[in-house]
Amino acid sequence: MGNRLMKKNNKTGSDRTARIVRLIIAACLAVFLWMYINGNDINMITQEINNIPVTLINTEKLSSKGLVLTEQKNYFVNIRVRGSERNVNTLDASQITATVDLAGVKGPGTYTADVVIQGLPNSVILQETQPSELNIKIDSIRHKAHSVTINTSGKPGNNLSVVSATTTDQVRVEGPSDSVNKIKACVATANVQDMTDDTDVYIPVKAVDKKGNVLSDVECKPSMIKASVKVGTTKRVKIKAPKTTGSVADGYKVAKITVSPKTVLLGGKASDLNSINAVRPSTVDLSGLKISTTVQKKLNLPSNVTNMDGSANVTVTIKVEALTSKQLMVDDIEQRNVPDDLTVTKMENASVTVKIEGTSSELSTLDIKDLSAWIDFSDAAEGTGSYDIQVTTDKGTIKSVSPSSTSATLKSKN
Template identity: 30%
Template sequence: MLQKFGKRVMNNFGLKILAVLFAVVLWIVVVNIDDPSNSKPYTTSVSLENKSYITSMGKWADYLDGKNTITFSVYAKRSVHNTLTNANFTATADAQKIEYDEKTGTYRVPVVVTCNRNNSSINITSKDLYLDLELEDSASKQFPIKTNTTGTVASGCALGDVEITDANVMKVSGPASVVNQIDTVVATINVDGMSTDITDRVTPVFYDAQGEVVDTTKLTLSVSTVNISAQILNTKDVELEFLTTGTPADGYQAGNITYTPQKVRIKGEAAILNTINKITIPEEVLDITDATSNIEKTVDISTYLPSGTALVISSDSKIDVTVVVEAVKTKTLQIPVTNLQVIGLSSDEKVQYEEDNIALTVSGRSSVIDALDEKTISGSIDLTDLKLGAHNVLITFELDEDTVSYADTYAAVTIESASDTSASAESDNTDGELENTSTSKKVTDR
């Protein structure tokens, strides 16, 4: 039986082999026609690993032209391609394998692409995949975070202290070309319309020396946001008072103290402001010892502000002060007795002056003395309890004793009875009438 089977197998053996081969080829053809294999491009981003290897050399790496993607070909059956997307591929580049391409003058790192699906059914045909990099020196600096505000606080209020309440220093690292552009780091808080203290969390902004914003996307920052607070205070307008020390030279006298502005606006807590009425600048600031001309000085009053207060307008701290110093001038004026008011004279008395004018000698600063008008200077005499007869009475003149000085001056007067004056007046009137009558007669006789 075996012999019969062997004969059957060997009978036309060559034809049978050809038939098998034909069947295999036919199967392959059918399969490929139904599910052909081909190459298809895919694109994915590259992850750069072990970047610390580059930074340890004092360098900073960035993707050349900002590109960190690669495109590669995958050979697989159509049915496999239908199940694949870009997301199925992962590309990594190990920075420790960085190399320099002399032909292109660039740095590059070999890229390894893997697939997380049907890995055995695909063939990544692209060879020599690289991630191109650009290298430059790295830098690291620290910057104090400055504060700034926008907006205007509510009426009657003023901005107090503005400060960073947590990290007030920013550490920056990255490419030297960017780090070296940074001049200041500023955190800004909006205080518009605020009447009470405010706190906010803000993102600091980086500026170069020209005030332009620096792009920080390539930088590594120690903090991304900071807490900033703004104190909102009450305000009050208060007067200034300047004192002087010393005495001008002989023959000279100090006068008024003039200054601008005369008031300043200060800010502080309401409880503190309520106790302040004026700001006094101590006398040692203005020394007029042996002065022969005006003392002019710019005084910074900021150091003399009451504790817990500050100026709303910082430029108001500089006050221009002038202490007037002039030569002393002495002058004798003739004051009409009609300028004197009589005090203490009873209704049945009258007073007669021996002279029509009173000689008054005054002294003071030249400008003050020259401005005096003897016709307008008034004074008074007090005759209270004085009896009839002649008296020398002290005159009180209405002069500013701070700017004009004068010696005791007396008026020689006679106090008479008013009735004597009436009788004398009647006698004088009678005589006058007779004289007028006589004259009239003379005129009439003509």
């Protein structure tokens, strides 16, 4: 019995030893296999993977909140990973993704969100992401009605010109508030190459800023508008001073009225332009003016004629000056229309004093040579009589002539 017990104990010990040996062998095999597959600490390496595109997810939820991305741009991140040389070298970078979730955006402003990296195998460790978070600018969506400016490209046929390119359509612009506020114009371009007749065209419209750059994050609705293009001939004509109504204040006078520019290029059908040689701005009211003034006035044009110079208005300058006076003595009185059979033998007054009223600019250069004084003898008879002295000038207004008449004696030549 003792021998049987001893044999049993020996067998139990042997089994335990064998089990331990098997466990040790299994552990060694596992370590060997791990080292075979993954290498060892000496073969652990790091590697950078650059320019991984970032996908913004849940962007569709922004519009339901009345929000929109301020910047329509692409984001990229760089990562650094660590693992065995074998695993790092066999890493498929195309399976790596980077995302930023915008579901948590509440309102406009700068939203900071973590970049989530996925697609790395478990055998590779993500050590660093640069940048690890993104600042995404969010703005409120703004809507606004806007008129459309029509531009043209190309040259019409038959030596014609584009007389006008217009549209009655308006668009509704939609986009980030900041971008909508930058809109200088909504423009559409019509191709007029070889066009010979008035034509309606449908063309796309874009919003642009003050530098003419297209605001890509602003949408125009509708995206296509109808434009009417008219072609014809052109003619440059003079712009005359406008007609006036009313009077300046007492003691003042309009010294000059000028218009700038002095000419305008008109466009239209040849039959409409042939009879136009000059145009005027709309009427100017002078009532009560005491000082010079400048006003913008629209040119009076027929409905079928277009101002090709672009500006709808011209500048009218009314120069107003206070009245003053000046006296000059005229010693040379001309004898006019003396009958052929008579001759003037004596004139009581050979000179007159003339008072002229006008503006300072008029009278500053006024001289004797600017005055003409004469007596009209067309109804004279032989003998002595009284005759009116006439004086005229192109500068200012004659207020008085002293003496206003003179005694003259005429005798027969026979």
